[in-house]
Every structure is written in C-alpha cells, then in structure tokens.
Amino acid sequence: xxxxxxxxxxxxxxxxxxxxxxxxxxxxxxxxxxxxxxxxxxxxxxxxxxxxxxxxxxxxxxxxxxxxxxxxxxxxxxxxxxxxxxxxxxxxxxxxxxxxxxxxxxxxxxxxxxxxxxxxxxxxxxxxxxxxxxxxxxxxxxxxxxxxxxxxxxxxxxxxxxxxxxxxxxxxxxxxxxxxxxxxxxxxxxxxxxxxxxxxxxxxxxxxxxxxxxxxxxxxxxxxxxxxxxxxxxxxxxxxxxxxxxxxxxxxxxxxxxxxxxxxxxxxxxxxxxxxxxxxxxxxxxxxxxxxxxxxxxxxxxxxxxxxxxxxxxxxxxxxxxxxxxxxxxxxxxxxxx
Numbered sequence: 001x002x003x004x005x006x007x008x009x010x011x012x013x014x015x016x017x018x019x020x021x022x023x024x025x026x027x028x029x030x031x032x033x034x035x036x037x038x039x040x041x042x043x044x045x046x047x048x049x050x051x052x053x054x055x056x057x058x059x060x061x062x063x064x065x066x067x068x069x070x071x072x073x074x075x076x077x078x079x080x081x082x083x084x085x086x087x088x089x090x091x092x093x094x095x096x097x098x099x100x101x102x103x104x105x106x107x108x109x110x111x112x113x114x115x116x117x118x119x120x121x122x123x124x125x126x127x128x129x130x131x132x133x134x135x136x137x138x139x140x141x142x143x144x145x146x147x148x149x150x151x152x153x154x155x156x157x158x159x160x161x162x163x164x165x166x167x168x169x170x171x172x173x174x175x176x177x178x179x180x181x182x183x184x185x186x187x188x189x190x191x192x193x194x195x196x197x198x199x200x201x202x203x204x205x206x207x208x209x210x211x212x213x214x215x216x217x218x219x220x221x222x223x224x225x226x227x228x229x230x231x232x233x234x235x236x237x238x239x240x241x242x243x244x245x246x247x248x249x250x251x252x253x254x255x256x257x258x259x260x261x262x263x264x265x266x267x268x269x270x271x272x273x274x275x276x277x278x279x280x281x282x283x284x285x286x287x288x289x290x291x292x293x294x295x296x297x298x299x300x301x302x303x304x305x306x307x308x309x310x311x312x313x314x315x316x317x318x319x320x321x322x323x324x325x326x327x328x329x330x331x332x333x334x335x336x337x338x
Contacts, residue, residue: 018046035193047193058085063122064092068101075105075124079112080180082188082195086112088122095119108173110181130185130198136264139209139216142178143260145171146216147253149223150315154249156230157308158242165230168223175220179213186210208329212263215318219256222311235304244289245308251282252312256319262326269330275323279316286313 002019009015018028028034035047059078063071071088078086090098099117102124106112111128149168156165188195189206196203229235237245258275261267286309293302293309 045193057083058087059083060087060089062091063088063098064090064094068098071098071101072105075102075112076109076180078124079109080183080187082184082192084126086124088124090120090122093119095122098122108177108180110177111184128181130188130195133181133185133199135182135185135199135201135206135209138178138182139213140264142175142182142213142216142220143264145175145178146220146223147256149175149220150226150249150253150256153223153226154245156227157235158237158245160230160236162230165227168227172220172224175217179217182210182213204329204332208263208325211325212260212322215321216260218318219315222315226308226311229304229308232304234300236301237304237308238301241301241305245305248282248285248289248309248312251278251285252316252319255279255282255316256322259319259323259326263322263329267326269327272323272326272330275319279320279323282316283313 004016007015036044038044061074095118099122102122103114106114111126112124113127115125116123149171152164153168156168185195185199186206189199189203255275255278258271262272290309293306
C-alpha cells in the first residue's frame, strides 16, 4: 500500500497524485478519465476504465460436441457468472435440435431470453437490468416460498396428501429460480462496481442477503425431499408419530422465521439469539427421538422416520446459519470499530 498527501489546487479543488507505475500499467496519462466510486465507509475506489455502466458483457461458447446435460449446466453457469449476451455456436449444424434444451433451461432463469436460433447459432440476451432488481425483496420472497414449501411438505407426508406433495415439488423450481437471480447479481457485484451502484446496496449487504438466500434454497431442497416421501408407497408414517412430526416441523420453521426476521425485517440481536436457543431445544428432541428409532418394531418405518428427522435437523441448522449471519450483520451496523 502506498500513501499520498492531499493537495489543495487553485483554492477550490483537492488533488492527490497517482502511483506512476500503476498509471503506466493501465495506460493512464494526462487527459485520461477515471471512474470514481465513493463508498459510505469512507473509501474511494478508483477504476482505470471507460464508462462501463451501459456496456453489455458478452461471450461466445462452442456447444458443437457437448451433451444436453452439459449444455444445460453451461447455460446456468453463464447466467450465474453475469453475462448479458450469450452466443452458443454449433459448428455441427444442430442448432435447431439443441434449441429445445436451451428453451427448457431458460424457464429456470430470470431475465435470459432466446433472441435468435439457426443451424449454427443460438443467441441469448438478458432483459433485466440490476437497476430494476430489489435483492432484499427477492430474498423476502424466497423466504415466503421456502417456509410455505416446508409447511406443506410436512403436512403432505403426515396426511399422505400426494396432490399437496406434487405442488411442493413443483414450487422448488420457483425457489431455485429466485436463488439463481440473486446469485447472478451478487457475483456481478464482485467485479462490476456499477452493479453495486445499481443495486443500491453495499457489498457487505449483498453478501449477507446472498448467504441468507443460499440457506433458504437448501431448506427448500429438503422440503422437496420430505414431500417426495409422500409419493413412496413404502414410506408410511403411523398415527403414533404424526403429531410428533408436526410439532417438530413447527419448531423447525419457528427457528427459521426468527432468524429470517433478524436479517430481513430489522430484527435485533435478541431475535437471532432466540432462534439459537430454540435450536438447542429442538436438537435435544430430535436426538431423543432418533435414539428411540433404534428399538422400533418396524424397521422400514424407522428408516423413513430417520430420513425425515435428518431433513428437519438440517433445515434447522440452515436456520441457525441465517441467525449467525444476522448477528454479524447487526454487529457490523452497530459496533463502532474505533
């Protein structure tokens, strides 16, 4: 790190010199224009580049020899990394055939649209600008979807409601779509200062919301897993355990709700600590019930119950991850570093 002394120029302007080596490495000379990004924490970022606020990030990818699965994964990655325009080149002339896989994949993404298809090229474009994205509101939406999925999944498996279970499974796509959109903008913010400005959040906040969304996405995955037990003919739950499972499900969601409140609704550190205390109580209940299953008379039911308890346990742990990031968020905002 180098230091520079601020100078007063002309009685009205403050100036500071740039390191000569850095300026030469980036082609900066007299008359060059630099982008300045002031931050609320007192830092000033200097970017040696032209104005990129309206420039699309584009890429061309060869898909001539990859499989449908690999093509799907590549599109998901291109979206997550943050490209605005994507050209998929197919030298084998199978563009129309692969367009079906592309279209199916785009249904899982926010913003990406199919712009052009021919034998040798498939072109995609992004239609959503960061200026029109509210990350915090998107995480709140993901929270609602996740908690509803978890509630309905537990209800479906207890009541053997296959229709409700199918709805939970279908909603996992909605949760994944929201999380992918949040991931895209968070990743762009790591390398693009204009993205940070458009999102109107600082990088600390973006990380905290991304991390929270990641936990919700994992909880949604376990809700889907729980719901799928409803569709298995060998996965029946006896009436002696349904009330217990319902209570454990309620306790799990209570932990997640408290933790989410601390992050997303300006809750205080007491709310986050309440989630941690509830988790300690739930862990004891889950451990006790798990031990009882060792002596269960019906091994198949014990196996299913064990898997359900594991999903509840993991969901609660993801809730604690949210509580932990809430405590970090509150600490960052309230503790004076001096």
